[in-house]
Amino acid sequence: QKEVEQNSGPLSVPEGAIASLNCTYSDRGSQSFFWYRQYSGKSPELIMSIYSNGDKEDGRFTAQLNKASQYVSLLIRDSQPSDSATYLCAVLSGSARQLTFGSGTQLTVLP
Amino acid sequence: GAVVSQHPSWVICKSGTSVKIECRSLDFQATTMFWYRQFPKQSLMLMATSNEGSKATYEQGVEKDKFLINHASLTLSTLTVTSAHPEDSSFYICSASFHVGNEQFFGPGTRLTVL
Numbered sequence: 001q002k003e004v005e006q007n008s009g010p011l012s013v014p015e016g017a018i019a020s021l022n023c024t025y026s027d028r029g030s031q032s033f034f035w036y037r038q039y040s041g042k043s044p045e046l047i048m049s050i051y052s053n054g055d056k057e058d059g060r061f062t063a064q065l066n067k068a069s070q071y072v073s074l075l076i077r078d079s080q081p082s083d084s085a086t087y088l089c090a091v092l093s094g095s096a097r098q099l100t101f102g103s104g105t106q107l108t109v110l111p
Numbered sequence: 112g113a114v115v116s117q118h119p120s121w122v123i124c125k126s127g128t129s130v131k132i133e134c135r136s137l138d139f140q141a142t143t144m145f146w147y148r149q150f151p152k153q154s155l156m157l158m159a160t161s162n163e164g165s166k167a168t169y170e171q172g173v174e175k176d177k178f179l180i181n182h183a184s185l186t187l188s189t190l191t192v193t194s195a196h197p198e199d200s201s202f203y204i205c206s207a208s209f210h211v212g213n214e215q216f217f218g219p220g221t222r223l224t225v226l
Contacts, residue, residue, distance in 0.1 A: 034214060034215075036217075042219070042220070043202075043204045043217040043218060043219050043220040044155070044204075044217050045217070046214055046215070046216065046217075049214055088154065088155070090215075098145065098157060098160055099145075099157075099215060101154050101155045102154065103153070103154045104154050
């Protein structure tokens, strides 16, 4: 079992819709969770971090964390074509002091 | 804030030569820096973790004698790919954090092509 799992996609949504990206992790001791956006040929860019159960909103982005279910998600409201990218879920495990990345979900927002 | 730079952004070299990549945290002191490698259509793979003034910790399967890492100051880490071969061609990305466990801020990456 992979430590951090994401649906690889591709996920396509129409412009203006809500894009929902999901991530599960295996280490129950994980403390910190991050979402990164990576455009093709570029390096990842941090867009959200979340540390406690519940929702965290930042503009059009909402991160949701459920530690009991070992699940973290990212919602993008009013999706724009410029949101088209690969979204990487990253988890800081309880024991290892480094990030483990999922394989990423490719999102395409159709104009 | 939290800007990380890398140099060069791309490099082409002949097989057998060595290539040095620099990673700098421009507006903060990075206790820890990380080096990743990413092959096309794959996720980031951590190569090594380096702390200022100490030896880097390499991930399993990463040859420490081939990928030399130096973290001489709180704002600079270097990765040297020694005796590069075509299979070393990849996108090398560094990241930096204030402390282990904090967010990592990524540099723009260096695309290495070994002919």
